[in-house]
Amino acid sequence: RDALNSGIRGDGPPMARSLVKFLFAGGLLLLTIALWQRHELPAPDRLAPALQQEPAQVQVRETPLLTTVGGVTYRIQPLYSYELHGLVVSLHDTRSWWDYIHRAWNDHLNVVDLCVVWGKNAVSGAYRNIAFSSGQFVCYLEAPSRAAFAAFDQSGLSNNHLLSADPAIVRQLRSVRVGDQIRFRGYLAEYSHNHRGQPFHRGTSTVRHDTGNRACETVYVKDIEIIRRGGGPWHALVWVAWAMLAAGVIGWFSLPLADRH
Template sequence: MKALQRGLAMAFLLCSCVAIYLSLRDVPLPDASLIDETIKASEPVQAASDRPVFTTIIKGYTYTLTPRAVYDISGLVVSQHRGDALVNIGHKADPGNIKDVCVVWGEAITNGSYRKMKYVSGEFTCSFSWSGGLTPPFNLEKISNNHLIPADATVARRIRNIRIGDQVRMQGLLVDYAVTENGRAIFTRRTSLTRSDTGNGACEILYVTEVSVVRAGSHFEADAATYAWYTSLGLLVAVGAVWVARPPVL
């Protein structure tokens, strides 16, 4: 029994180290040859919207959404951030924005520069960088970070299922929005309406009415860290169970 407990403890430590490594490493992006032609050739389509201001209540918060444009974007997901994750306490007052999805398309893919970049998503941000000279150059107008507000539960489920490496198409409305609770103003956000801006305010806020995966990436690679953490948790429980079940030493 003692040998079993020791073996499980060693396995737990090893698996935890693997989980930490997988959490910190970049998820490999698919080769350009695996990217759908619609992602390589398409550009975001934006047109004027005549939809009036509308409101919706999400988890007790009232969202007042002002449509600015109809929007249709396809791209390769290079980074993402779960707004509704349990550990994301700071996002509590904005439950409608369930995920940020950072995508690239067009020239950034066809010239291969997208695979030479490092992408990091945070709270309402997508940062990217590269080391040394980048040849061919990365076109900064072929990447966008999208704050996603789903129109219904089905769309929300599809958004949550998106993984890094997926090739997706998202359709809906670019919106400004204000959030209130019991009549008290919480905050407002404004969407970008161009792909050429950078920095604070450069993200698109998309009220998503349709979302689809054009071609799925390797979900095993994207979720490897999650699998490793769950395995580590299972091993920790097993270590505890064996410790409790050990016969008393007389």
């Protein structure tokens, strides 16, 4: 009887095994596709008209601001009021585990770096032929051909070091994703500290045609708006895929031992 019962369990419910296999295979396939597609940049005809504008800046005379973040007191000197509408093509969160530079500099004020395009690039769609990536404080671009690189207007791209000590703004900055269309407003600024006798200073670009490591805009953010979310349904489908994989694991361990093959 024991041998007979064991044989019956070994045949197992084929539908349960099939469902587990479907959850594993389907979840893995969906996760692969969703992770790939969630950073797909929208076509030019899906961009808000405001992204065709150039950034607006006006020189200001403001007294320095003092703010403390993470036990470090920073001196922020506004230089220009600044407003930008752009498409986020790459980003870097300074909390990333591999970001050692901001930790070494005691820089807790720089929340994220957002690499964005606007203007002629938003009209032509040349950004769709460029691969963008972000390092700890630099935005990199790579083109598949000289023609693709020549079609891209480098003066219509900026890597923005975004500063804030306001918890609500910090949360919103960290919610931004690649493919989002955004507007932010604040000040082009330089900032510094002398924490524990270790001086630090970072300036800002004030023009759009410079290049290299000093070409980044440093912006003390007063307001940020996500005009349109990017990624379509793919961000949600990443979680659906993880749920399918988790259900597959639970289903696998719920099967009798003899049926796990």
